[in-house]
Amino acid sequence: MLLDGLDAASIARAADAIAAGALVAFPTETVYGLGARADDDAAVAKIFALKGRPPGHPLIVHVESRARADRFAAALPPVAERLVDALWPGPLTVIVMRAAGVAAAAAAGQPTIGLRCPAHPVAHALLVAAGERGVAGIAAPSANRFGRVSATTAMHVVEEFGADADEMIVLDGGATRIGIESAIVDCSSGVPVLLRPGMLTRERIEAAAGMPLREPGDASPRAPGTLAAHYAPRAKLRIMEGGMLRTALRVLGSDPLKLAVYSRSIPSGTATGVVHRRMPARPEQAAHELFAVLRELDRQGVHLIWVEEPPPGPEWDGVRDRLSRAAAAP
Ligand code: TXA
């Protein structure tokens, strides 16, 4: 059921549903989340069932404030404290050791927990209202079927879950501002490890942490958002350097492939019938529209998407990461 997320009565209804163990999809500044109360293992199990998410893949717990995070964390190591103080509310998830006996299903049984305080008025209102009903945190993965493209509008959520969407409340908060998921920093060992880049630049995270970010090693926790193949549209997606892309298009001639091209400039002389979408020149805009463009191309029945490689530079890390995982899908 779709409800207006800016309406106080809708928030109250959604918070009642969360408190009763039902699922609520809600907007955050990154992507839409599919939420259940984090302290209710049976409610969290519904998320895994609906998404088709394999067991052993932990969820992020969303909290209204740092104080609420303390309910789920054994202790925040100093580096996590600094990150949270500087960057919450915002598009940053920290992974820390989990408090004993809480949110076991949300954490998929791992000894750690992912925590995030979102900066979105609808998410915030929902978390506050749920808090008033005794719910300290809402476990929520991105509101999409496992392995697929995240939802950045309420309609994406409804389309994604089809008839299953009847079993949840979807709070409509419009298109999400950032468009790709939060940066995930594992702080559980005391040093920050970047598990998933987002739109917060590495420089900003490192400045807040007061130390360099490490790359994930063998000892880092498994994060399915960091599986090689993820965030995939139905069409096959391939990334190409601009010159190569233009050559490929020339060679293509008038082959009636269901081909789409997503590139920063429109190649001239492209065969008719090729769907072209211009990739924004700025990384913020590219991230904002990325998943909506992939969904739209799927809707148009395109079989193949050729994407021009994003420019170099850390501000493109998040977009590059999502594109390369989409391209890795079989
Ligand atoms: O922006 C976001 O992060 C969105 C919004 C809804 O908050 N959420 C999101 O959730 O992207 P999800 O489940 O699609 O991706 C969360 C990632 C997964 O790759 C998961 O494995 C990882 O975070 N993760 C969560 N808790 C973890 C933990 N304790 N240890 C390691 N990885 C964890």
Ligand code: MG
């Ligand atoms: Mg996801």
